Amino acid sequence: MIDETAEQLRERVAVELERARARTALLTDAVDxxxxxxxxxPLMSPLVWDLAHVGNQEELWLVRDVGGRDPVRHDIDELYDxxxxxRADRPQLPLLGPAEARGYVATVRDKVLDLLGGVPFEGRRLTTDGFAFGMIVQHEQQHDETMLATHQLRVGPAALNAPPPPPAGARVAGEVLVPGGPFTMGTSTEAWALDNERPAHVVDVPAFFIDAACVTNREYARFIAEGGYSQPRWWSEDGWRHRMEADLTAPMHWQRDGDGWAYTRFGRTEPVNPDEPVVHVCCYEAQAYAAWAGKRLPTEAEWEKAARFDPATGRSRRYPWGDESPSAHRANLGQRHLAPAPAGAYPDGASPLGVHQLIGDVWEWTSSDFVGYPGFAAFPYREYSEVFFGPKYKVLRGGSFGTDAAACRGTFRNWDFPIRRQIFSGFRCARDAEPV
Known part of the structure; x- marks a missing residue:
């Protein structure tokens, strides 16, 4: 982060709050x-629940805690906890209706903007460097991505529009060798980093190969054509059990189209683009493909080293391309497009080693369980990360086309059950480097 005065930080907070709210309005105003x-x-909440929930979290943390002001709606806290x-039970709750929810979040936001001018950004960890405001910005943007996933699951005519992502600007194929040795993982300096990204710590990662690009639809279709879903040998025991129980035969939203495949995306059905990263696959599917290809999924530490390590200086960057925040020519983020971009579409976003599109496009499954780093300390509440630690959840990295830049960086960690496919999830493969 660049050094900012308190007034510059206030201005940036206000801009980020408004940017998140504009996206929320776009997603909720697009439908009746x-x-x-x-x-x-049943995997998702009604959109109106997400709308009021982001307002309730903003009220709890900014209006009541940071601002010390009276509650706006104390009576709805439990509904939006x-x-x-x-999620499956939320439609039966006495939720705020659309008009009431919109009025509630607007009232909360007015109070937040009023108190923003007088908040000292020092003296208290929650407000130092505007952390509480950054946490709420990220929370709303995360729910915006969740609402975007809900839009993908809704049935009916298209409600959202965006231009297509850029075409490939470079040919990207094959593997990249990431040298062995230590690197700094996580962060202790990123002002708005969340507790599970902290603290920075040194990890010694043996040399490995990682795919220069995510696995594409063309490559994944070959896995299907060669019997990938019918041969248990490629699947873990848990993965094969789930594949059978859920009757998985292709990525979510794919359907046969003559001799090929089509998919339905945000209300539009079209042929599968062979050059795009495959999306809407679960971790078990990613593991099976990797085994079929003679590879494996990268560990979380391998993924982060590929994304952040600069071999020329030995330091860890904020992003693959450097320390500058994401821009439209470096990564497919922020719902600018409603699809992942073809491999090679963002050559300016590649890492120094030549690994492409590590940020944006699709969340990338790793083989790692979601656990705390050495020295982890929950902040500001255990329920953000700590209660999810353990072998039930797998880590995803890098963000998707539906992830906002405010909630995506080289250290950012996402996690989900390995069976989940409604998220914008894909993967790339890795393998051990052969001993010299």
Missing amino acids: DDDLIRQHS AFKHV
Whole structure:
């Protein structure tokens, strides 16, 4: 982060809050009230729940805690507590209706902008460098991506529009050798980094090869054609059990189209683009493909080293291309497009070693369980990360086309059950380097 005055930080916070809210409005205004209150999948909340939930979290942390002001709606806290009600049950709750939810989040935001001018960005860890505001910005953008995934699951005509991603600007294929040795993983200096990204620590990673690009639809279709879903030998025991129980035969949203494949994306059905990264596959599918290809998924440490390590200086960058924040010519982020871009579309975003599109396009499954780093300390509450630690969740890295830059960096960690496919998830493969 560049050094900022308090006023510059206030201005940046206000811009980021407004940017997140504009995206929330786009996602909720694109459909009618019936769509807002409908549950489009038991895996997802009604869109109207997400809308009021982001306002409730903003009220809890910024209005009440940071601002010390009276509650706006104390009576709805339990309704919008994500740990009190699973997603499948939320439509039965007495939720705020669309108009009431919009009015509520607007009232909360007015109070936040009013108190922003007087908050000291020092003296208290929650407000130092505007952390609490950054946490809320990231929280809303994360729910915006969740709402975008809900849009992908809804049935009906297209409600969202965006230009297509750029075409490939470079030919990207094969593997990249990442040299062995120590590198700094995580961060202790990124002001808005969340607790699971901290602290920075040195990890010694043996040399390995990693794919220069994510696995594409063309490559994945070959796996299907060669019997990848019908041969247990490529699957883990848990993976094969899930493949059979869920009757998996192709990525989510794929359907046969003559001799090829089509997919339905945000209400539009079109032929699968062979050069795009495969998306909407679960971790078990990614593991099976990697085994079929004679490879494996990268560990989380391998992924981060490939994304951040600069062999010329030995330091870890914020992003593959350097320390500058993402821009439109470096990464496919922020819902600018409604699809991942073809391999090679962002040559300016490649790492020094030549690994492409590590940020944006698709979340990338790793083989690692979600655990805390050495020296981890929960902040500001255990429920953000710590309660999810353990072998049930696998780590995903890098963000997707639906992830905002505010909630994506080289240290950012996502996690989910290995069976999940409704998220914008893909993968790339790795393998051990042969001993010299």
